[in-house]
Amino acid sequence: xxxxxxxxxxxxxxxxxxxxxxxxxxxxxxxxxxxxxxxxxxxxxxxxxxxxxxxxxxxxxxxxxxxxxxxxxxxxxxxxxxxxxxxxxxxxxxxxxxxxxxxxxxxxxxxxxxxxxxxxxxxxxxxxxxxxxxxxxxxxxxxxxxxxxxxxxxxxxxxxxxxxxxxxxxxxxxxxxxxxxxxxxxxxxxxxxxxxxxxxxxxxxxxxxxxxxxxxxxxxxxxxxxxxxxxxxxxxxxxxxxxxxxxxxxxxxxxxxxxxxxxxxxxxxxxxxxxxxxxxxxxxxxxxxxxxxxxxxxxxxxxxxxxxxxxxxxxxxxxxxxxxxxxxxxxxxxxxxxxxxxxxxxxxxxxxxxxxxxxxxxxxxxxxxxxxxxxxxxxxxxxxxxxxxxxxxxxxxxxxxxxxxxxxxxxxxxxxxxxxxxxxxxxxxxxxxxxxxxxxxxxxxxxxxxxxxxxxxxxxxxxxxxxxxxxxxxxxxxxxxxxxxxxxxxxxxxxxxxxxxxxxxxxxxxxxxxxxxxxxxxxxxxxxxxxxxxxxxxxxxxxxxxxxxxxxxxxxxxxxxxxxxxxxxxxxxxx
Numbered sequence: 001x002x003x004x005x006x007x008x009x010x011x012x013x014x015x016x017x018x019x020x021x022x023x024x025x026x027x028x029x030x031x032x033x034x035x036x037x038x039x040x041x042x043x044x045x046x047x048x049x050x051x052x053x054x055x056x057x058x059x060x061x062x063x064x065x066x067x068x069x070x071x072x073x074x075x076x077x078x079x080x081x082x083x084x085x086x087x088x089x090x091x092x093x094x095x096x097x098x099x100x101x102x103x104x105x106x107x108x109x110x111x112x113x114x115x116x117x118x119x120x121x122x123x124x125x126x127x128x129x130x131x132x133x134x135x136x137x138x139x140x141x142x143x144x145x146x147x148x149x150x151x152x153x154x155x156x157x158x159x160x161x162x163x164x165x166x167x168x169x170x171x172x173x174x175x176x177x178x179x180x181x182x183x184x185x186x187x188x189x190x191x192x193x194x195x196x197x198x199x200x201x202x203x204x205x206x207x208x209x210x211x212x213x214x215x216x217x218x219x220x221x222x223x224x225x226x227x228x229x230x231x232x233x234x235x236x237x238x239x240x241x242x243x244x245x246x247x248x249x250x251x252x253x254x255x256x257x258x259x260x261x262x263x264x265x266x267x268x269x270x271x272x273x274x275x276x277x278x279x280x281x282x283x284x285x286x287x288x289x290x291x292x293x294x295x296x297x298x299x300x301x302x303x304x305x306x307x308x309x310x311x312x313x314x315x316x317x318x319x320x321x322x323x324x325x326x327x328x329x330x331x332x333x334x335x336x337x338x339x340x341x342x343x344x345x346x347x348x349x350x351x352x353x354x355x356x357x358x359x360x361x362x363x364x365x366x367x368x369x370x371x372x373x374x375x376x377x378x379x380x381x382x383x384x385x386x387x388x389x390x391x392x393x394x395x396x397x398x399x400x401x402x403x404x405x406x407x408x409x410x411x412x413x414x415x416x417x418x419x420x421x422x423x424x425x426x427x428x429x430x431x432x433x434x435x436x437x438x439x440x441x442x443x444x445x446x447x448x449x450x451x452x453x454x455x456x457x458x459x460x461x462x463x464x465x466x467x468x469x470x471x472x473x474x475x476x477x478x479x480x481x482x483x484x485x486x487x488x489x490x491x492x493x494x495x496x497x498x499x500x501x502x503x504x505x506x507x508x509x510x511x512x513x514x515x516x517x518x519x520x521x522x523x524x525x526x527x528x529x530x531x532x533x534x535x536x537x538x539x540x541x542x543x544x545x546x547x548x549x550x551x552x553x554x555x556x557x558x559x560x561x562x563x564x565x566x567x568x569x570x571x572x573x574x575x
Contacts, residue, residue: 019282019283025279028298028308029218029294029308030302030303031219031220032303034218039227041214041270042214043232043235045204045207045209045212046239047236048204049204049235050236051204051264052201052204053204059125063121064116067093068113068114110133114127141194143473144474144477147474149197150466150470151466151470152202153203156463157206157209158463159459159460162457165276165277166210166213167214170207170211170271170274171272173203174207176203177204177207177268180196181264182262185258188254205466209459209462213458214277215231216228228450229389233443236439240377244374246260276289277293278293290312294308340457343508346509347465348464350405350445351465353495353498354408355442356472356476356495358473359473359476360491361431362435376432377436380435384433388443397451398448398511401448404437404441405502407437408437408438408499411430412434415427415430415434416496446462449462450462452509479491
């Protein structure tokens with residue numbers, strides 16, 4: 001059902017969708033150690049996803065190279081190939097003269113072997129796999145494989161997570177991640193490394209999405225957005241710090257990769273402690289299992305167990321309350337299949353344009369490798385993350401996304417003006433700002449998808465949006481092949497246009513999410529309850545005042561009758 005719900009007109013059960021959404025976990029088991037443990041696991045998932053995304057850039061650092069001279073004993077050939085240069089700088093690096101001994105021969109042939117800088121050759125896989133010159137597209141292929149894994153894994157697993165549970169998907173992702181990480185570090189040939197890279201990148205992203213969904217569905221309404229955003233941000237920044245720390249190390253690339261990835265495997269068993277999402281269990285009608293999870297969570301948070309059990313019982317039997325909440329215009333809009341498909345389409349476009357813009361501009365220009373770059377990049381990332389968190393505290397999620405996309409459009413426009421000029425420092429600063437906005441925008445959009453879709457469709461929606469983002473990366477990688485064809489401006493121009501179109505389509509999204517609709521419904525219910533209580537008080541006061549008046553009247557009549565009887569007795573005695 002969930003896999004087709006975003007595309008087909010079959011309608012899910014609205015009661016199940018809404019029942020799993022309207023209650024607050026604060027009323028079920030409170031907020032405490034149970035949620036904090038899942039926040040740590042979500043941060044660990046973000047750390048794993050980011051280090052696997054940065055693993056290939058870590059081992060594919062550029063290195064100085066030149067063609068290996070076929071006539072090493074011929075001094076004339078060495079001099080001719082070493083001193084002759086053309087405008088593109090290819091001769092001596094990617095091309096050699098067919099007959100170097102003949103000074104009049106100008107016919108060139110591609111290099112088949114290269115010599116690398118001996119100091120840094122062993123620290124990069126570029127020298128091992130010869131990813132230079134005509135073999136440079138191997139780098140693009142590896143990036144494509146690295147992004148194809150998450151698209152396939154998360155898109156497929158979303159269907160299973162919505163139908164069979166979050167925990168089975170998470171456990172499977174952890175097992176695949178452990179095996180594939182060991183394989184990536186053990187095997188050094190390109191083809192085998194690419195196969196294990198597909199599985200490691202996909203399972204790492206799936207670990208992040210599954211742990212984030214589990215955290216989201218047990219967090220109280222007031223803490224939901226910031227809990228997810230803070231956890232993911234901590235994991236991403238920790239991975240960035242670990243990456244920047246290892247970049248200057250002059251180790252063999254196999255050892256550097258092992259040091260970068262293998263220590264995190266020790267923490268993978270921590271994911272085995274995750275319980276099934278009680279919100280998903282309620283959405284699928286498994287109230288007995290949901291009650292067990294809720295009571296266990298309440299016990300960890302030192303929450304009254306009787307209150308937790310009563311809430312599950314009320315969710316099981318209180319049909320009238322659910323029917324009344326279905327009448328809410330806001331909730332009915334969010335549960336409409338047309339609205340769900342429209343929201344999914346808009347957010348898929350946002351993920352596509354955001355990812356496309358980052359990779360298009362990065363591969364068109366490339367990055368400067370300078371000693372101060374890690375500090376500048378970390379400063380940009382931390383600042384933009386902090387700004388995004390401040391905005392999330394003060395504004396609605398849709399407003400925050402609109403602000404970030406507007407800033408991203410502005411930076412993209414400036415980059416298009418400077419990327420092909422000679423302003424390297426300015427371009428690098430704008431590029432770092434673009435990367436920071438990309439990551440912050442991706443985190444906020446991810447949280448927004450979690451909030452905007454109901455529990456029964458949440459994992460499927462995450463799968464489609466992540467897959468569209470990776471599709472955007474694939475398109476950017478394909479367009480990066482135009483760099484040597486004289487059309488370098490095409491990819492950045494398309495990126496700016498797509499970001500602007502995404503900014504316009506954000507107006508289609510509803511102003512309130514499921515959580516915000518729940519808060520509105522709760523406020524309406526509280527207001528109605530307050531009105532009813534005030535009406536009851538007024539009615540009681542009116543009845544009490546009426547009773548007092550009647551009692552006073554009765555007391556007055558009794559007093560009058562007593563006084564008249566007393567006077568009559570006195571008259572009789574006088575006579």
